Amino acid sequence: MQQRGELVGVGSMVGLVVAILLAETGTAGGGGAFLAMAAIVAVAAFALPHAYWLRADENGIILVRLLVPRRYAWADIRGLAMELGRDEENDGHHLTLRLRLAEPSGRFRGPRLGRIDVTEEDTPEGVPPRALAELFAVFVEHQLPVDLPEFANEVLRVRGMPQLPPLPLWAPPVEGAPGPEQAYAGAPGIQDERDDLVALGKAVKRRPGLSREYLLRRAALADRVFLRDGDGLALAIALRAAEQLVEHDRIKVEGDHRDYVRQQYLSRRTLDR
Known part of the structure; x- marks a missing residue:
């Protein structure tokens, strides 16, 4: 699926440099240098697009690129x-x-x-x-x-192959998604949560099973920072963090993804009590 034109351009540049070096050092004459350049361009055009496999x-x-x-x-x-x-x-x-x-x-x-x-x-x-x-x-x-x-x-x-399954749709509770005051009541202070997330982020690398907790707490913290500061950058960070949690959980959320973060965070804290 790699575009051949991209690789031809790279191969042409490499081939030109090689041809100049061969000619200047006397390793090959003009004809030999041209043939060397043509060979490099041919490899780039025909071999490299097939130089990786996905299995x-x-x-x-398993991704095999350049062997x-x-x-x-x-x-x-x-x-x-x-x-x-x-x-x-x-x-x-x-x-x-x-x-x-x-x-x-x-x-x-x-x-x-x-x-x-x-x-x-x-x-x-x-x-x-x-x-x-x-x-x-x-x-x-x-x-x-x-x-x-x-x-x-x-x-x-x-191609006559099965379609992608639709993502399950998250439905908020009958009474509606909890507001931030309810969702984050009794939550650790923002700085304390930041410190905990630094340690949790390191632990995730050793124990991938903690990644969901990390994403949820990070999204909740980003939401709380926006609610405190109210600036556009903080909002963008909060929305992106909420989106990453939704992607991890493989669901579809209509409307503001932070509603899902707040409901999930409240549920987690309720279970931890």
Whole structure:
């Protein structure tokens, strides 16, 4: 799924440098240097796009890039990040796919799996590659979320594969989601919670099972900081932290995701009493 044009450009630059070095050092004549450059460009155009493989098994995903394998356990995978973009030079549209991992947190910080061209409407272009459909099918099988389910479902439909399962919808309590005063009553002080989260963040690296507690407490703390300070940056941080908890729990929340954070935080504190 890697675009051949990107690699041809890189190969051309490398080939040009090699040809100049060969010519200047006298290692090869003009013809030999040209052939060396052509060979490097050919490798970039035809070999490198196929120089990585992606394989899934019961334990996780193995990504082999440039013959170097790396395993990502299912417990560490939070979903498939899909980022739509536009090339300024040729005005083309593309889709970049990455694994979303529990650590480091962040939407597009996982390993890149590939990039494909899409239409101006950001829909699949022509007949989607089977490799792309099989990638989505892996996430269907393991019930992991993808960023653009409508795009993925269209690819799967064209290839005759099962669609992504809908995420369960979170329903707030009948009396409504708790307000911040109720949700955070009796919570530790903000600075104390910050200190605890630093220690908990380190513990998560050794015990991944603590990641859910870490995400919940971090989202609640970010919400409390916004309620105290009320500035735009604090709100953006609180909304993103709430979104990460929702993504981890693999559910769908309509409206403000902080309602879910407050309800879950209150439930956790009630159980701990």
